Amino acid sequence: MNDGATLTLTLADEAETICFGEDLALALKRGDCLALSGDLGAGKSTLARAFLRALADDDTLEVPSPTFTLVQSYELRIPVSHFDLYRLGDASELDELGFDEALSDGICLVEWPEMADDLLPETRVMLRLEHQGDSRRATITGPEPQVNRIRRVLAIREFLDKHGYARARRRLLTGDASVMRAYETIGTATGEKLVLMDWPKPPEGPPVLDGKPYPKVAHLATDVYPFVAIAGYLRKIGLAAPDVLYADCDQGILLLENLGDEGVLDAEGQPIPERYRESVACLAFLHGHRMPQDLRIDKTHVHHIPDFDPTAMKMEARLLLDWHLPWKRGTPATDTEREDYLAIWDGLIRELASAEKNLLLRDFHSPNIIWRPQEPGVRRVGIIDFQDAMIGPTAYDLASIVQDARSDVPKPLADRLMLDYMTLRRSQGSFDEPTFLKAWAIMAAQRNCKLAGLWVRLLQRDGKPGYLKHMPRTLRYLSAALQHEVLAPLRDWCRRAGIELIES
Structure with a gap:
């Protein structure tokens, strides 16, 4: 496997491990393989359970250990197959478990990945959890695009922490026809729901006219500044647009008033x-x-x-x-x-x-x-x-x-x-x-x-x-x-x- 990019973070306690597992549900996409390894009792099962429940948006979702069945499948927003390879007799048995098909349809979450290391995709994301005193250290290694997605959800988490929403509950609200923006609902400690706009600045596309990419020719916004400006104008004249509560315009992160559903x-x-x-x-x-x-x-x-x-x-x-x-x-x-x-x-x-x-x-x-x-x-x-x-x-x-x-x-x-x-x-x-x-x-x-x-x-x-x-x-x-x-x-x-x- 190409070592690619590496990211290390400290998880202070079980609550932070759960929070990180939930954030991963916003970072992983169809076709991703997350390989979980690490010390006994370091939180692998806790993280996997939090990930699955967040993707299901169901805190009561039963998440049985797949130790004896080897694989447990979930039909969620993105289908997930949870593999535990501890009892895998031979690495070649991975094919019989339908791993390739599961990966093409959704996300594969793999515990004990070392039992089939050579057969897992090179694009897998390795997540190792280790004891570090009373806390845990999480080391993430994988291809740059996947690791960058994880960095992005962690940057949003840091933004929320900075503005008083530590460990707020995050759930995907929607993407849109644009490939640039995504939205989350943010559940606060008081039960209020806010909306977070996630809009990283995109790379400039190929030229389509006079050396300019399509967004520049068609005047499509490529950062959050136009949204902030127009929202302020609409509110000023008495119309109902979301109040921008907090903004990091350079990173493209806005925390917005929720106008309703x-x-x-x-x-x-x-x-x-x-x-x-x-x-x-x-x-x-x-x-x-x-x-x-x-x-x-x-x-x-x-x-x-x-x-x-x-x-x-x-x-x-x-x-x-x-x-x-x-x-x-x-x-x-x-x-x-x-x-x-x-x-x-x-x-x-x-x-x-x-x-x-x-x-x-x-x-x-x-x-x-x-x-x-x-x-x-x-x-x-x-x-x-x-x-x-x-x-x-x-x-x-x-x-x-x-x-x-x-x-x-x-x-x-x-x-x-x-x-x-x-x-x-x-x-x-x-x-x-x-x-x-x-x-x-x-x-x-x-x-x-x-x-x-x-x-x-x-x-x-x-x-x-x-x-x-x-x-x-x-x-x-x-x-x-x-x-x-x-x-x-x-x-x-x-x-x-x-x-x-x-x-x-």
Whole structure:
């Protein structure tokens, strides 16, 4: 085995051993092998039990020793196979236990790894626990990527300890379609739950346009500063965004107020009309405030909100051309198809020159809206995803909620939402409704062209097939947007290219 990276830490007592086992459940991923060895009574079983219970989010999970069965399997958020190789007759018996299959499906936790050392994967993480007076010393050795993940969860633990949340209970909340961010719930000693954003600065990707990587062209945030800035602005004007309680912006760690866990969909995943209508009222309220483009965060940092410029709009719309079209028909776009498609978008973007522009949140739809029934007015709507906010056509966010990418919005409700928004905007003063509706159709089409390609990219590049279930809805929404007369050229192009337009 390549020694790779090494990490050593001291565990003062059993409680710290349990805490470390729980933190490991946030660091290990499918395909990881954790090999546990060390002194008798040093805490191997305690750590393994804590790891499994944390991954299950179940403090009562039965974790029997696999000493006699050799392997115990758990169907958890990530499947885990717990091996105890003490009674392994011969290393070759590891194959008979289904080790390779278990590793391909999930995580393998291996006690007494020395019984099969040569047959364990070279990418395994070795964790040795040894007595050190009244405490234990944990020595972790493994490949740099795996050890770095462990370093990261320990850095977050140190952050929590520093701010008064020592040994707080941490559980994975969710990741998102981005490969950059993850979220945890933080259980405090008082029973309160907070949210932790884990956003390490990513490496710069390959250039895609003019020597710039995709995030820079599309104006995607790559650190936490935009989130902090926009959250402060939204709260300042009276909207409900998470309060940033503590921040380490350099490391990309934020401890946030928990706005709640109630959403705007019912148990069957269908929109709850009252909650969608209040969400639209929230948008109208936001768009009625003219905001500065530069937001000061602290003495040394000012966030300049980027413009949703033509380059970014076209880059996103190209996802349909680059990903959806080859996936759908098995052949890439021809040079003529590509030139025609991009020329159409040049024309559509010019049509937006007179559109109303203000802050657009970018992903204002059901996964990013929290319902807060105890609050008054627009504060009943909690907004949790806005780090990629830009200055652009306000119609974009209304298209995001009326054509919710994650839920079917029935036409009567969609019509009601449009009417609500128009009524509220007219009540605020001068409002150019025809120009807004034209911008709405263009922005709806642009967003759905992006999503139609994004779902395929998440499947093919990132190994996330679950998003493909949204494709039929996306194509229905695209078809609806294309009914506006300004989009006739794009509608004709889609038909010629073989893009399936699903009528509502």
